[in-house]
Amino acid sequence: MSAPDAAQPNPQDPATREGGRFVFRARVFSPEDLRRAHTRIAHEIVERNHGAEQLVLVGLYTRGVAIARRLGEVIAGFEGLEVAVGSLDVAFYRDDIGLRPVQPLGTTEVPVDVGGRTVVLVDDVLFTGRTVRAALDALTELGRPRAVQLAVLVDRGHRELPIRADFVGKNLPTKRAEDVRVRLAEVDGTEDGIELWGPADPAGEEEA
Amino acid sequence: MRHLLSIDDLERSDLDELLDLGESFLAVTRRDIPKVPALRGKTVVSLFYEDSTRTRLSFETAAKRLSADTMAFSVSGSSVAKGESLRDTVQTIEAMGVDAVVVRHPSAGAPHRVATWIDAAVVNAGDGRHEHPTQALLDALTLRRHRGIGLDGARVAIIGDARHSRVARSTAKAFAALGAEVTLVGPPTLLPESLIGWPVATTGDFDELLPSLDVVYLLRIQHERQDATLFPSLREYTTRYGLTVERAARLKPDTLIMHPGPMNRGVEIAAELAEGPGSVITEQVANGVAVRMAVLYQLLGTGAPVA
Numbered sequence: 001m002s003a004p005d006a007a008q009p010n011p012q013d014p015a016t017r018e019g020g021r022f023v024f025r026a027r028v029f030s031p032e033d034l035r036r037a038h039t040r041i042a043h044e045i046v047e048r049n050h051g052a053e054q055l056v057l058v059g060l061y062t063r064g065v066a067i068a069r070r071l072g073e074v075i076a077g078f079e080g081l082e083v084a085v086g087s088l089d090v091a092f093y094r095d096d097i098g099l100r101p102v103q104p105l106g107t108t109e110v111p112v113d114v115g116g117r118t119v120v121l122v123d124d125v126l127f128t129g130r131t132v133r134a135a136l137d138a139l140t141e142l143g144r145p146r147a148v149q150l151a152v153l154v155d156r157g158h159r160e161l162p163i164r165a166d167f168v169g170k171n172l173p174t175k176r177a178e179d180v181r182v183r184l185a186e187v188d189g190t191e192d193g194i195e196l197w198g199p200a201d202p203a204g205e206e207e208a
Numbered sequence: 209m210r211h212l213l214s215i216d217d218l219e220r221s222d223l224d225e226l227l228d229l230g231e232s233f234l235a236v237t238r239r240d241i242p243k244v245p246a247l248r249g250k251t252v253v254s255l256f257y258e259d260s261t262r263t264r265l266s267f268e269t270a271a272k273r274l275s276a277d278t279m280a281f282s283v284s285g286s287s288v289a290k291g292e293s294l295r296d297t298v299q300t301i302e303a304m305g306v307d308a309v310v311v312r313h314p315s316a317g318a319p320h321r322v323a324t325w326i327d328a329a330v331v332n333a334g335d336g337r338h339e340h341p342t343q344a345l346l347d348a349l350t351l352r353r354h355r356g357i358g359l360d361g362a363r364v365a366i367i368g369d370a371r372h373s374r375v376a377r378s379t380a381k382a383f384a385a386l387g388a389e390v391t392l393v394g395p396p397t398l399l400p401e402s403l404i405g406w407p408v409a410t411t412g413d414f415d416e417l418l419p420s421l422d423v424v425y426l427l428r429i430q431h432e433r434q435d436a437t438l439f440p441s442l443r444e445y446t447t448r449y450g451l452t453v454e455r456a457a458r459l460k461p462d463t464l465i466m467h468p469g470p471m472n473r474g475v476e477i478a479a480e481l482a483e484g485p486g487s488v489i490t491e492q493v494a495n496g497v498a499v500r501m502a503v504l505y506q507l508l509g510t511g512a513p514v515a
Contacts (some may be wrong), residue, residue, distance in 0.1 A: 092236070092244035092274075092505075101510040103225075104232040108239075141241040 368427030
């Protein structure tokens with residue numbers, strides 16, 4: 001997740017996690033699966049928008065930025081044109097400021113004027129939808145896009161806001177207490193992949 | 209972080225975190241809409257018992273760019289003129305429901321006292337001759353943006369009336385904590401009586417230091433704090449300790465010139481050097497808004513007390 005994506009403790013952060021270890025449960029995507037998902041999403045984006053001329057791909061920190069860059073490269077590869085790629089830090093727009101430590105993860109940099117263009121927000125995991133809500137606010141201050149779309153690698157459910165993705169790598173039903181971990185070589189220094197983790201002690205785990 | 213009262217309250221990691229956050233807010237302040245909703249619904253009051261233009265405006269701008277509401281309390285025209293005590297004033301303000309109080313006071317330690325009386329976060333915006341921590345943070349951010357994250361080994365001279373200067377004390381501590389080597393420069397009457405708590409060296413010979421310096425930090429000659437004549441004349445001060453064009457020519461080409469303002473042009477700094485190539489004085493002002501945003505955000509926005 002680009003930022004701990006919930007009004008509750010971030011399960012990836014041991015300091016804020018409530019009790020118990022997290023253990024590996026399943027591999028969801030291999031490096032090849034991830035590459036194919038990128039390729040398919042890139043094609044869908046261009047198909048839906050009848051070309052890539054007026055597109056801006058805006059990644060949400062941390063992994064959304066890397067995914068947006070990858071999608072940009074894929075599109076450049078088959079469309080033969082440079083797609084504008086930017087990055088968005090949504091920390092100061094979140095609705096859980098004051099409930100937990102919210103720190104910026106990077107610098108907002110969108111190389112073109114978003115006014116009149118179609119912005120595709122890119123993130124790794126869509127969960128409660130609160131990060132995307134914050135991103136829509138942050139985007140508003142950069143201009144008035146013609147349209148905003150959302151691309152994610154994984155939609156894991158449990159939405160708390162009326163938000164849906166336009167482009168999805170994989171719909172993955174999860175339990176709330178579980179954790180979807182996206183690994184990207186350029187961010188994590190490991191092999192690409194997506195894994196499902198869950199509490200070692202599943203006693204307190206509520207059903208999805 | 210519960211309050212910001214002294215640079216001593218900050219560990220190196222707290223300093224780095226505040227300065228990182230300051231960088232983020234500096235990026236925000238450079239946007240077309242330099243404002244974020246982070247502190248919506250919070251109220252920041254400035255309580256100034258001493259004249260100030262830039263610090264007060266800087267805090268007010270910082271709060272507004274975080275979408276906090278601001279109130280200003282100035283001594284003239286207030287109930288203080290009618291004899292209200294600091295404690296009563298502070299408790300009255302708190303009863304109105306404020307989240308942070310920015311205090312400037314002529315007495316050292318006043319913000320510490322205020323912090324013991326109320327639940328709101330207290331920011332020291334200058335207390336007597338004691339401390340001015342947000343000035344130190346903005347100076348550190350300015351220097352860091354030119355030198356990189358660590359100030360390791362940067363040679364800094366702080367020239368002037370360090371004895372009566374809260375800026376010198378706070379800034380010297382922050383620079384030293386980040387790894388710089390700080391030397392106070394001035395006649396013995398303007399250097400601190402004791403160096404306890406000062407992580408610095410001292411010298412009376414500015415000229416000797418010139419070629420080795422990475423930063424020349426000029427303090428304002430404070431007419432209003434001088435109860436006795438501590439040097440013979442302004443002209444003599446300028447001759448020995450002013451950054452004149454001749455002295456500036458002996459600095460390394462990339463030496464930075466800093467000043468907390470307001471400047472006495474022609475006294476501690478030659479008029480033309482204030483806008484010269486090495487001067488980062490206007491950057492200091494811009495960075496001041498960004499670090500004050502960082503401080504207010506850390507105090508009111510993180511929801512997790514660190515210190």
